Amino acid sequence: MSSVVSDMHGARSEHARVKRMLPPVVRGLLWALIGFLVMNTLVSEVFDRMPYHPFITRASVTLGWVAAVGGWILGVGAWEGAVKPYLGYPEEWVVPQDWRKYFMYSTDHKVIGLQYIFSSLGGFLIAGFAAMLMRLELMKGQMWIFNNPGAYLSTVGVHGTVMMFSVGTVALVGGFGNYFIPLMIGANSTSFPRMSGVSQWLVPAGIATVVISPVLGQWTTGWRGYEPLAGQDPAGILFYYLGVFALTTSSLLVAINLTATILFKRAPGLTWNRIPMYAWGILAVSLLNLIWLPEIQMTFVMALLNAVIPLPYFAQIGSPLTYMEMFWLFGHPEVYIIVVPAFALWQEILPVMGQKSLFARQWGIIGLVFVMILSGLVWAHHMFTNMRNSQMLPFSFFTEMISIPTGFAYLVSLGTMWRANLKLNTPTLYTLMSMFNFLIGGVTGVLLADPVVNLQVHDSFFVVAHFHYTVIGAMVFSWFAAFFYWFPKLSGRMYNEFWGKVGAIWVFIAFNMTFGQFFFLGLHGMNRWVPVYPSYLEPMNFEVSLFAFLLGLGFVFNFLHIAWMWNKGPVAKDNPWQAKTLEWQTASPPGEQNFDPIPKVISGFYDYRDQRLPIRNSPQKEPTS
């Protein structure tokens, strides 16, 4: 779409060149600052003036934040790129075709995808650094890095929140989804490119909001921001609700955009029977996002009102458990929002690397869809410790049953690998590691679904280990699989196979040594959210921390490898894996137009009986195209 803009030129682009402008990101920051100051001053000094109130009050910082995010979005380019054209003015947004295009509003899904990838990468590094601080603190049973438990708990909150809402739900959906879904379904753009361009810039805003939240005061609730405890916390919790609101809004817009794209922008011949597995995964995830994100956003609005006005919604005279119920009603589908794209990726990568037809494809799709449906029926297993007895069994039942559709991802993957010609390269290794890790996450999930066991291990490090196995173990490992699998497509270059494998084995060992031991810490009585714990747990915690640092270094090593080879790697062929899906049937990296002309799909993408391509670049014009 950016090309459309630069094509329209003539006189206007000269005009645009003459009109000098700050770099968009800098202008966004400036407009955000102006927006905040103006709105904050209006609220705290004019509309809601109270004697002896400070300049920044809870009400003023909330509305000031809204103005700041508005200024930021407009400043990075939505003003010229989206608002003015909407009002009927000519579009005067010229995207330069160099590195600068990644630092401004854009409507090209590939630019947006990479922006999302970089944003989630930034979130991963920030939240990972917070995790390193936590593990440093936990090397000893007493406080020694942080000088008070509230600082530690705020760090826990920032770590969990940024990881979940800017990496877990974003990296494979907003990032790889935005980049690859149009390519995989044979389209040149997404359905709503302007909305998509705007939504990406909510991610850095959301991450920044959560990261600077301790400026307003500590918040001790962890990533759930849960009431009634949050009602006691200083104002830092406001920036938790607001930051997560920005991040979830971004994910919601991605969900709308990608759902519409998959439904309406498929190339001719790409029937429902031929939709690629990753697109199925993204479709399932987007439907989950569409259903559950508005629910949690409503909850956050309630919690925000509760904190700003203030109201006693969740205090003793209100309903103290309602927040937790609302949170987990969203919170468990959230887990599948994170892991369903990972399942889809296994089924995407293995047939290519095994050069063998996808096994039992329909069961893979049934698995993805039923995980999506059942995910809304399992959430209360987070609350066995506080629900009435009569509710336990149904939720326990569905939680156990969700392992059946989850297992179909394994059924398809294992069946595909059987008698394949499996290329044991870095993406394959990461995929298999992801399968192994999620298996441990799944087995311990069966244990957690059992109420009697749950009552012992809930809120202990056992649970922490379990969800790190599903989130890092399955999703982050699949994220790396995606990075290396699509590396030639994204960069046009090839990574180094040796160092790629070294990185994979490094993080695999460090990850399992870290979180494998978490299970035993939890069973031995280590509870969550504690910077201070009994001394008998100290030796194991000390040694776990060493492996955690090794894991952190391993991730940094992988990112350095990726960054280095992105610029210096040997030039790759357009389709180095001999894959059949559409994204490989065009140049690597793709030009401004993904496909010219739009290909016509004539068969499925997972048939490796021969080397015929599944498309016809029709010189004879088809009536549908």
Next chain:
Amino acid sequence: MGDILAFTLVWILVSALGEIGIQSLIHHGVYYYTATTQALDGEAAFAFIITVLTPVFAFIVVMIGYDMIRFRSREPGMRPSPRQFYNNKVFVSIWILVSIALNLLFFVHPTASAVEQMFNSEKERYNRHDLIINVTARQWQWLFDYPQYNITQAQDANGNSILYLPVDRTVRFVLRSYDPMHMYDPYAGVIHSFWIPAFGVKQDIIPGETRYMYVHTNKVTSYNVDPMVRVQCAEVCGPGHPFMEAPVHVVSNVDFMNWIKQQQKLQAGQS
């Protein structure tokens, strides 16, 4: 056929080795240290699930490993595998039936059976002679009252809250979250979670509600014997959360009555 046979042999072998490992883990106690019948029930459920799941786990891990070694590509480029198939109705059917059967099994046992046992232990007719302990969770301290013995806020010599329990008794913990010592708002409470790791259960404490937790002690033990015999708040409740713990002593009936008398004397002296 040869691959299937070889894989099956490896799978059986690894499952057997896995079972040996798992059984020795279970023998050492997956819960590390248990002091109530509830903990034993939970541990038994845990042990049953991991025992049954070991061959399933082994199946997938061995298959990943087998595929990696046996079906790896030995040439530099990409070449379609000479063996192509889309489906195997026998394999898919067995997979689906086994996964449904396993889940139904787990739902019946241990899920429903153990939950039934837990519900029964909470029924009033079984609990007529319970020791009742009123537990108050305040930010950030546990307070233990023994209403049957007119003891409020049982303390040790240093004034720290302490929990004494007789062995082989059913104990009913009555759990409330508020702050009797608060300067102006005793009902400003948050959610806590009452957890004694060695007792194998925990129960959240909700402000404004009264909740119950039942345990049946089965071992004379104390915090000094194993640090898992301690009360520990398991739900984050603010900056003081990690400090919300109290030592537990499970003692013989005679020792318990002695302790009661000592506490009563202490309280009489205070008033």
